[in-house]
Amino acid sequence: MSTNRNDVCWCGSGKKYKKCHMAMDERIDSIKYDVYRGQVPPPHDIIKTAADIEGIRKSGVINDGVLDLMESLVKPGIDTESLNQAAHEYIVSHGAIPACLNYEGFPKSVCISINEVVCHGIPSKDTILKEGDIVNVDTTTILDGYYADASRMYIVGEASKEARDLVRVAKECMELGIEAARPWHFLGDIGAAVDAHAKKHGYSIVTALGGHGVGNDFHEEPFVPHVGETDTGMLLVPGMVLTVEPMVNAGKYKVVTDKKDGWTVRTRDGSLSAQWEKTILITETGTEVLSS
Secondary structure, three states, X not given: OOOOOOOEOOOOOOOEHHHOOHHHHHHHHHOOOOHHHOOEOOOHHHEOOHHHHHHHHHHHHHHHHHHHHHHHHOOOOXXXXXXXXXXXXXXXXXXXXXXXXXXXXXXXXXXXXXXXXXXXXXXXXXXXXXXXOEEEEXXXXXXXXXXXXXXXXXEOOOOOHHHHHHHHHHHHHHHHHHHHOOOOOEOHHHHHXXXXXXXXOXXXXXXXXXXXXXXXXXXXXXXXXXXXXXXXXXXXXXXXXXXXXOEEEOOOOOEEEOOOOOOOEEEOOOOOEEEOEEEEEEOOOOEEEEEO
């Protein structure tokens, strides 16, 4: 059903359509999409309102605070359950909710993934950080119904050059993916930029997992692949919020999920893996980081 120019805008802003999203919709509709390249327009329900964006931004402040706290806690000899508990207490004390806790049965408030663990590592009193480990802490916070999602890598003490280089390049991959997430370009540009940089350094990108839309729910459309071709996939438009979170392996790209706990994802060949993640907003001129 079409919206007339003087109707209230579909986004819920209360403004007339002609003063709100009409110009954007006209631009979206004017584009000739190449179905063979998977080019599609974004649905209205993933385009955030100004109120949504402000809510996600506020949630992101708390989410970033958790990751800042980890900087002072990640060190040799600490167990990952202690890190999880500190993260949980920080989130709750700021009036928010840890989104990971009990999400589809996940038993902890954050994911902590070490060395060959790609993602979804479950914190435990029995898992003790040691000198040279590389650690990813992934946290998602809900504040007043709005979700912010980010992760960072931490190096425990002195690590090998191999480990340090992987962590650095993984961060560069994420940053290049964010640079490629430009308004009125396509989702495939992100994956193309990420994959090219990883391959340049002899690394591989995990294809079984990727980024996602976020904000009003934990995981929304679109799925954000970190391999791809330019000018393919969904059109990126102002108001979309998504995560860029490439998982970069020192060896091959294939992964396996632990059959016992059903969550922990490891590199199949036992090689090291690193990941950085930010929640970003597509703006009129580029991107804004909402959680890092």
